[in-house]
Amino acid sequence: xxxxxxxxxxxxxxxxxxxxxxxxxxxxxxxxxxxxxxxxxxxxxxxxxxxxxxxxxxxxxxxxxxxxxxxxxxxxxxxxxxxxxxxxxxxxxxxxxxxxxxxxxxxxxxxxxxxxxxxxxxxxxxxxxxxxxxxxxxxxxxxxxxxxxxxxxxxxxxxxxxxxxxxxxxxxxxxxx
Numbered sequence: 642x643x644x645x646x647x648x649x650x651x652x653x654x655x656x657x658x659x660x661x662x663x664x665x666x667x668x669x670x671x672x673x674x675x676x677x678x679x680x681x682x683x684x685x686x687x688x689x690x691x692x693x694x695x696x697x698x699x700x701x702x703x704x705x706x707x708x709x710x711x712x713x714x715x716x717x718x719x720x721x722x723x724x725x726x727x728x729x730x731x732x733x734x735x736x737x738x739x740x741x742x743x744x745x746x747x748x749x750x751x752x753x754x755x756x757x758x759x760x761x762x763x764x765x766x767x768x769x770x771x772x773x774x775x776x777x778x779x780x781x782x783x784x785x786x787x788x789x790x791x792x793x794x795x796x797x798x799x800x801x802x803x804x805x806x807x808x809x810x811x812x813x814x815x816x817x818x
Contacts, residue, residue, distance in 0.1 A: 662686075665690055714742065732759040740804055742804075793808030794809055
């Protein structure tokens with residue numbers, strides 16, 4: 642039985658592709674896009690922001706990977722003032738990872754907006770070893786851990802600190818002593 646997402650740590654945009662409108666209440670924005678579909682979203686956000694806020698400062702970044710996105714985030718955050726907003730578009734796993742970095746840097750949830758362009762790939766943290774498995778898997782499905790070989794159940798929990806799903810041994814009761 643699937644739990645109500647409201648009682649989990651999994652954001653709705655990580656389950657189904659989602660494109661919210663731009664948050665136009667602000668003074669400056671950092672837009673980060675991970676893939677070509679995300680670039681289209683970021684351009685639409687930019688259009689919405691510019692038409693709603695005459696004196697808007699929008700910085701748009703095309704991130705090649707998560708490290709590139711974190712570099713852009715850090716640079717823009719260093720200059721941020723009251724009214725700064727972060728808007729991120731791309732695969733959910735990349736958005737979750739960047740959200741974890743943003744939270745660690747002190748960005749509040751109400752300062753961030755996410756659009757997910759793809760939701761089937763997930764980063765799953767094995768609780769039995771330090772391995773983060775990057776796999777295409779549904780929630781409640783089982784995937785082998787690349788580190789310890791255990792069969793991991795992908796659970797409805799996302800770590801805000803790591804941006805990864807929780808994976809734990811699905812067949813612990815069946816293992817020989």
